[in-house]
Amino acid sequence: MLRVFTLSEKSWLGSCLLYKWQKSLGNYLAVAGPDNSVKIFDRHGQKKNELNLPGRCLAMDWDKDGDMLAVIADRSSGIYLWDANVNKSSQLDSGMRDQMSFILWSKIGSLLAVGTSKGNLLIYNQQTSRKIPVLGKHSKKITCGCWSSQNLLALGGEDKVVTISNHEGDTVRQTSVRSDPGDIQFSVMKTDERASPGESTVSVMVGKKTLFLFNLNDPDNPIELAFQQRYGTIIAYRWYGDGYIMIGFSQGYFVVISTHIREIGQELFQAHNHKDSLNSIAISQSLNKAASCGDNCIKIHDLTELKEMYAIVNLDDETKGLDQLSWTDDGQLLAISTQRGTLHVFLTKLPILGDACGTRIAYLTSLLEVTVENHVEGEAPVAVSVEVEPNFIAVGPYHVAVGMNNRAWFYGLGDNGVEKLKDTEYLGTVACMCLNSDYAAALFEGKLQLHMIEGEDQEVQEDRQTRLFPGRDDKCRITAHAVTADFLFYSTDTGVIQCFYIEDWQYINEYRHAVGVRKLFPDPNGTRLVFIDDKSDGFLYCPVNDSVFEIPSFSPTIKGVLWDNWATDKNVFVAYDDDKVYTYAFHKDTIQGSKVILAGGTKLPFSHKPLLLYNGELTCQTQSGKTSNVMLSTHTFLERSSKDSGSTQLGHLLTQALVLRRFSEAWELCRAQNDADSWRELGRACIHHMEVELAIHVYRMVRDVGMVMSLEEIKGIEDQNLLAGHLAMFTNDFNQAQDRYLASSCPIAALEMRRDLQHWDSALQLAKRLAPAQIPFISKEYAMQLEFTGDYVNALAHYEKGITGDNKVNAICVWVCFLRHDILKYLCVVRHQDGKWLTGNGFMRPAQGALNTFMFSAFFFSFNLPPASSVVLKVALMEGLSCLHR
Numbered sequence: 112m113l114r115v116f117t118l119s120e121k122s123w124l125g126s127c128l129l130y131k132w133q134k135s136l137g138n139y140l141a142v143a144g145p146d147n148s149v150k151i152f153d154r155h156g157q158k159k160n161e162l163n164l165p166g167r168c169l170a171m172d173w174d175k176d177g178d179m180l181a182v183i184a185d186r187s188s189g190i191y192l193w194d195a196n197v198n199k200s201s202q203l204d205s206g207m208r209d210q211m212s213f214i215l216w217s218k219i220g221s222l223l224a225v226g227t228s229k230g231n232l233l234i235y236n237q238q239t240s241r242k243i244p245v246l247g248k249h250s251k252k253i254t255c256g257c258w259s260s261q262n263l264l265a266l267g268g269e270d271k272v273v274t275i276s277n278h279e280g281d282t283v284r285q286t287s288v289r290s291d292p293g294d295i296q297f298s299v300m301k302t303d304e305r306a307s308p309g310e311s312t313v314s315v316m317v318g319k320k321t322l323f324l325f326n327l328n329d330p331d332n333p334i335e336l337a338f339q340q341r342y343g344t345i346i347a348y349r350w351y352g353d354g355y356i357m358i359g360f361s362q363g364y365f366v367v368i369s370t371h372i373r374e375i376g377q378e379l380f381q382a383h384n385h386k387d388s389l390n391s392i393a394i395s396q397s398l399n400k401a402a403s404c405g406d407n408c409i410k411i412h413d414l415t416e417l418k419e420m421y422a423i424v425n426l427d428d429e430t431k432g433l434d435q436l437s438w439t440d441d442g443q444l445l446a447i448s449t450q451r452g453t454l455h456v457f458l459t460k461l462p463i464l465g466d467a468c469g470t471r472i473a474y475l476t477s478l479l480e481v482t483v484e485n486h487v488e489g490e491a492p493v494a495v496s497v498e499v500e501p502n503f504i505a506v507g508p509y510h511v512a513v514g515m516n517n518r519a520w521f522y523g524l525g526d527n528g529v530e531k532l533k534d535t536e537y538l539g540t541v542a543c544m545c546l547n548s549d550y551a552a553a554l555f556e557g558k559l560q561l562h563m564i565e566g567e568d569q570e571v572q573e574d575r576q577t578r579l580f581p582g583r584d585d586k587c588r589i590t591a592h593a594v595t596a597d598f599l600f601y602s603t604d605t606g607v608i609q610c611f612y613i614e615d616w617q618y619i620n621e622y623r624h625a626v627g628v629r630k631l632f633p634d635p636n637g638t639r640l641v642f643i644d645d646k647s648d649g650f651l652y653c654p655v656n657d658s659v660f661e662i663p664s665f666s667p668t669i670k671g672v673l674w675d676n677w678a679t680d681k682n683v684f685v686a687y688d689d690d691k692v693y694t695y696a697f698h699k700d701t702i703q704g705s706k707v708i709l710a711g712g713t714k715l716p717f718s719h720k721p722l723l724l725y726n727g728e729l730t731c732q733t734q735s736g737k738t739s740n741v742m743l744s745t746h747t748f749l750e751r752s753s754k755d756s757g758s759t760q761l762g763h764l765l766t767q768a769l770v771l772r773r774f775s776e777a778w779e780l781c782r783a784q785n786d787a788d789s790w791r792e793l794g795r796a797c798i799h800h801m802e803v804e805l806a807i808h809v810y811r812m813v814r815d816v817g818m819v820m821s822l823e824e825i826k827g828i829e830d831q832n833l834l835a836g837h838l839a840m841f842t843n844d845f846n847q848a849q850d851r852y853l854a855s856s857c858p859i860a861a862l863e864m865r866r867d868l869q870h871w872d873s874a875l876q877l878a879k880r881l882a883p884a885q886i887p888f889i890s891k892e893y894a895m896q897l898e899f900t901g902d903y904v905n906a907l908a909h910y911e912k913g914i915t916g917d918n919k920v921n922a923i924c925v926w927v928c929f930l931r932h933d934i935l936k937y938l939c940v941v942r943h944q945d946g947k948w949l950t951g952n953g954f955m956r957p958a959q960g961a962l963n964t965f966m967f968s969a970f971f972f973s974f975n976l977p978p979a980s981s982v983v984l985k986v987a988l989m990e991g992l993s994c995l996h997r
Contacts, residue, residue, distance in 0.1 A: 112411075112424050112457040113477060113736060115444065116156030122146035123452035127434050129168055130448060133177040137439030139195060140446065141180055142454060143168035149182050151193065154444060154500070155478060156456065162191055162200050174216040174223075179237065181223055183211035190214070190225060190235075205233050206242060213253045217262055222278055224264055226253030232266070234280050245280035259297040259310045263327075267292030273315055275327065286325055286333065290318025294347065300324060301354030301371035312370070314356070319344040322358070324370065336376060342366070349394045349401075351414060355379070357401055359392035365403055367417065380417045384410050391436040391447075398442035398460060404433045409447060411459075424457060460734045463720045466506045468546065469635060470676050472722045473506035476736040483511055483524060484738075487676070487725050495522055495529050507546030510564050516540050519553065521564055532565060545594040550613060552599055557588030559601055561611075575616050580609075591630045595637035602628035602642060610637075610654050620654045632672035634681065639697065641672045641684060649686065651697060651707050662686070662695060664709045669693075677726040683710075683771060685729070685743070687721050690714070692729060694745040696771050700801050700831065702839040703847060710770045711745040748776055765789055769796040774805055787813050794818070798838045801831070830856050840864055849873070869896065 123144035133139040139159065143149045149162040149171060166185030173180050182191040188211060190203040205211065205225060213226035221237040230249030235242050249268035256266040262278040273292055275284035297310040315323040317335070322345070324334040338345070343361035350356055354370040363385035366378055385405030392403045394414070400421060402411045409424040426433065431451040438445050438459075445457045458477065465474035470487035478500045484492035498520060501513035510532070512521045517537045523530040539556035546552075552561045562577035580601060581587055587603035594600075599611040606624035608631065611617070624644055631642040640652045641662070649665035649672075652658075668688040675683040682697040694710040715721075719731035719739060727746025731739050742750060748764035761784045768777040774797065781789045790813045797806035803826045810818040821841060828834045832855035839848035845868065852861035862881050865874040871893035878885045897906035 112422060112445070112459050115154075115456045115458050115478060117456070118142060118152065118156060118454040119452065120144060120146070120150070126452050127450055128448040128452060128454055129171070130435075130437065130446065130454060131171055131173060131180075132437055132439045132444070132446065133180075133195065134173045134175060135177040135440055137441055137444060138177070139180075140456070141171055141173075141182075141193075143171065143182075144452060147184070149180075149191075149193075151180070154439075154456075160193065160198055160200070162193060164191065169211065170214045172214055172216050174221065174237070175218055179216075181214055181216065183214050183225065185210070187211070190223075203235070205235075206244060207231060207233060213256055213266075215256055215258060217258045217278075218260055219258075219262060220278070222258075222262070224256065224258070224266075226256065226266060226268075228252045230268055230270065232276075232280060234264075234278070243280050245276075248274060248276070248280070248282070254291070255293050255295050257295045257297050257313075261309045263297070263310075265295045265297065265313050267295050267315060273313065273323075273325065275313065284325075284327055284330055286330065288315060288317045288323055290320070292317060292323075293319065296348075296350060298350040299354060300326060301369065314348070314350070316345050316348065319346075321345075322348065322356070334375065336368070338366070346389055347392050349392060351394050351396065351401070357392060357394065359389045359403055361388060363387060363389045363405055365389065365392070382417070388432070390433045393436040393438050393445070395438040395442035395445075395459075397440065398438075400442065400459070402436055402438070402445060404436050404447055407433065409433075409436070409445075409457075426455065429453070458736065461736045463718070463732050463734060464501060464504045465720065465722045465732045466504050467673075467723045468506045468508060470723065470725060471506060471508070472730060472738070473504050473511050474722065474732045474736075474738065475501065475504065481511060481513060486730075487723075493524065493529060497522075503541060503543055505544040505546045505551070507551075507564075508548045510546055510551075512544055512546060512551060512564075514541055514544065517555065519544060519551075521551070523565075535562070543592075545592060547594045547596055547613075550594065550599075552592055552594050554589060554592050554601075557590075557604075559589045559592050561599055561613075578616075580611075590628060591642075593631055593633050593640075595633055595635060598633070598637040600631055600633055600637070600640060602631050604628075604645075606644070608640070608642060608652065620657075622652060622654070622657060622659070624650075630671070632674070632684075634674040634684070635676060636681075639674075639682075641686075643669060643672075658705065660697075660705065660707050662707050664693070666691075666693065671721070673721055673724040673729075675724045675726070679773070680726060680771065683724075685721070685724055687715060692721065692741075692743065694743055694771075698772070698800065701799055702801060702835040702842070702844070702851065703799075708770065710767075711743075713741065713744045716741065745771065748773070748780065762789065765792065769793065772800060774802060778805075781809075781812075795842065798842060801834060801838060803834070803838075833857050833860065836860060836864075845870070849877075866892075871896065 126145040128142055128144055130140060130142040138154050140152045141149055145167055147164045147167055149168050150158060151160045152158050162182060164184035165187045169183050169185055171180060171182040178195055180193040188205050188207050190205055192203055193200045207227055209231060210228040211225055212228045215224050223235040223237060225233040230247060230251050230253055232245040232248040233242060249270050249272060251269035253266050253268045256264060258264055264276045265273060267273050269291060271288050271291065273286050273288060274282050276282050292315045294316045296314045298312050298314060299310055300312040311327045313325040317323045322336040342364045346359045346361050348356055348358040356368050356370060358366045363383055365382045365384040367380040369379055384403050387406050389403055389405040394401045399414045400411055401414055402409055407426050407429050410420060411422040413419060413421045429449045434448040434450050436447050443460045445459045446454060448454045461475055465472060471485040473481055473483045476482040479497055481495045481497055481504060482492050483495060483506060484490065495511055497513045499515050502515040505512045509524055510521055511524060512519050514520060517540050518534055519541060520534045521532040523532050537553055537555050537560060541553050541555045544551060544553045549563060550561055551564050552559060559580040560577065566576055580589060587605045589601050590604050592601040597613060599613060602608050604627040606627050608622040608628060609618055610620035612619045627645040629643050629645055631640055633640040638655055641649060642652060643649050647667035649662035651660045651662060666688055669686045670688050672684055672686045682699060684695055686693045692713040692715050695707055696710050697707050699705050718734050721729050721731050723730040727743045727749055729741040729743060731741055733739055745767055748768045761780055765777055765780045768780060777793050781793050790809055794806055794809040797809055803822055807819055807822045825834060825837045832851045836848045836851035836855060839851055848864060849861045852858055859881050862874060862877040865877055866889060871889060874889050878889055894906045
């Protein structure tokens with residue numbers, strides 16, 4: 112933990128301090144010492160005010176919202192108030208003449224309870240200024256008390272009586288205890304039956320020896336818990352979780368018990384946290400952490416796993432011992448007072464604020480400090496001291512900006528160190544900001560202001576100094592924005608994504624989505640952009656050609672997206688939520704077209720926010736104000752030695768490398784495995800991604816001559832669709848090949864492929880569109896194939912398609928179709944009812960006569976054909992003659 116500040120006043124030396132954190136906000140710390148005053152400090156240790164009292168401060172408390180501090184002092188019957196909103200103090204007359212001894216604000220309302228040394232009670236309503244005095248509530252001094260969430264008030268006094276009163280001061284329950292009561296608390300005790308609503312159990316520390324549990328619903332059966340004598344006396348106890356109590360003992364022991372009736376009296380956890388003594392314990396519900404102090408150190412446990420020590424803070428300079436621990440409500444700051452009169456404040460949880468620009472990151476390392484570093488480029492970290500505790504951080508190539516509410520402070524990052532440039536006020540509360548080298552873009556209340564960071568440059572035209580988006584005529588609200596070196600992108604609640612070119616100072620692109628766009632994340636160049644819409648779906652948008660791709664398996668809990676800043680992995684990005692990081696790859700050039708694929712997921716350590724992705728390594732910001740590096744599980748092939756991995760492991764690593772298109776690493780993995788299957792897997796991936804040159808080298812390794820020769824023939828093709836068609840054909844994806852051929856500059860290649868494959872139906876369909884002159888050739892080949900398989904009916908039909916009077920068609924093809932058509936026609940004149948050919952004279956004689964007549968006429972026509980065609984025709988006639996002898 113980081114020590115934020117230490118408070119030490121001369122008047123406090125040698126005395127224990129009384130202090131209280133402001134409730135809810137935790138912006139102020141009120142501290143009282145022996146000097147008859149209460150000093151109020153902000154969360155950075157700066158003194159804001161001081162209340163002078165007539166005597167030493169006896170008790171103080173903040174109201175539920177942290178607006179009002181109430182103080183009572185020795186030798187005074189008055190109540191001193193300090194208003195945090197206006198930084199003014201006032202005094203309230205209690206109307207009581209006896210000494211005040213106890214003060215406490217209600218948990219849910221504006222009621223203030225004040226007890227006196229004679230047992231009287233005053234309930235003051237700040238909202239109505241009504242005072243309710245209750246005389247004789249106790250017979251002796253009121254020493255402790257607690258409000259419940261139902262506005263019941265439990266009080267304990269030196270008369271060894273515990274009373275429960277309503278908000279009017281009327282006693283509703285009362286019980287006696289054996290010794291002086293102390294540290295009264297309301298909570299809910301676990302039972303087997305359904306618990307009644309509200310805090311029904313009052314716990315009281317009795318004589319620092321036992322713990323007394325008083326159930327308001329069962330007042331006749333209180334429970335008193337005693338503990339081992341070796342633990343010593345009870346120093347403090349705290350309720351947490353589902354009816355658990357944590358107890359700290361003077362001898363350094365740290366014990367957890369359950370209040371479930373079946374477990375009561377049993378210790379669920381026990382640790383000797385401190386060797387000599389324990390002084391205080393504190394629990395932060397928001398952090399789910401518990402702290403104990405003693406022996407000059409603070410030890411912090413995680414409540415979900417008490418056996419593991421979360422952190423240890425040593426205070427070696429505190430020789431007189433420690434005193435009290437106290438956490439702010441948000442768990443961000445932990446204060447500890449000492450017995451020598453000092454108070455130390457530690458930072459236990461930082462707001463996770465950070466930003467990245469390229470490989471440079473800026474993140475909050477203390478409440479008033481931002482660290483800028485670039486570990487990729489090897490730059491030394493630079494600490495920037497800022498004036499306010501920021502709500503947002505932005506970093507650019509040469510600047511860093513921090514801000515809160517409607518103001519931002521800009522700092523220059525130069526060779527001579529950090530220089531404060533200026534602060535700027537905006538027209539609303541700034542939600543986030545982005546920077547590039549010259550401009551800042553601030554988003555506030557649905558509007559976006561783009562302005563120069565250093566506006567003193569006279570070369571810039573005045574109308575390009577600043578601009579407000581959207582225009583006056585646009586009724587939309589801007590929901591997100593991002594800035595690259597050249598472009599400003601912003602999205603609206605109507606689903607519009609605008610691209611503004613800063614150099615030309617004009618819009619250059621617009622995309623309209625079906626629903627509103629919530630977040631957007633461009634890559635460093637601005638050529639690709641991931642956006643998340645109101646349905647929590649993710650999309651990849653390319654402004655260059657207005658193409659949009661849905662991101663598969665996109666979790667609805669995604670908080671952000673980071674693009675890889677390594678040049679080779681410019682198509683890789685990650686989407687992250689609180690628990691996991693999902694790695695995606697955009698495959699732009701594949702034989703199947705462009706698409707986004709999910710490469711895998713990586714578990715994200717608790718409370719880590721990713722800031723930067725570089726070559727598979729994720730730089731994350733933590734609550735401790737430091738960064739932590741996480742290697743993505745999809746990039747393990749980068750860090751594991753191939754020599755130390757088995758074949759199965761190498762195969763897994765090879766798959767990882769190929770999914771991310773890391774071909775050089777995949778080549779090395781294949782060399783290490785030296786397996787033909789691995790080389791072929793790499794070859795298939797190269798073909799899929801249209802890496803022809805590399806594919807040639809891969810198939811040479813497996814001596815696949817045919818594939819090498821085929822790839823050599825197409826490697827010079829520049830038309831990507833034509834090249835993709837050839838490669839898809841090589842992988843037997845003929846439908847995909849046809850689609851890519853048809854989209855290319857040479858669509859006839861699709862017809863040639865189908866014809867070579869003898870896919871005649873597809874070839875005929877393509878021929879009708881692309882080359883009608885080839886229909887007779889394709890019909891002839893198709894008919895011959897059908898004839899060979901015995902499908903004579905369809906063969907006749909396709910022979911008919913091959914008969915055409917077009918002079919441009921090859922006459923040989925036409926006459927072959929003509930003759931074979933008539934031959935089949937005559938052979939199919941008579942068929943038996945059962946489908947068998949007739950072999951008697953009743954068939955042969957008529958058929959033979961008709962065929963002879965046909966062949967004579969065909970032979971006569973052959974004299975009008977060219978010599979080559981005449982030869983073919985005569986061959987066909989001979990085939991016809993042979994049919995008569997089957």
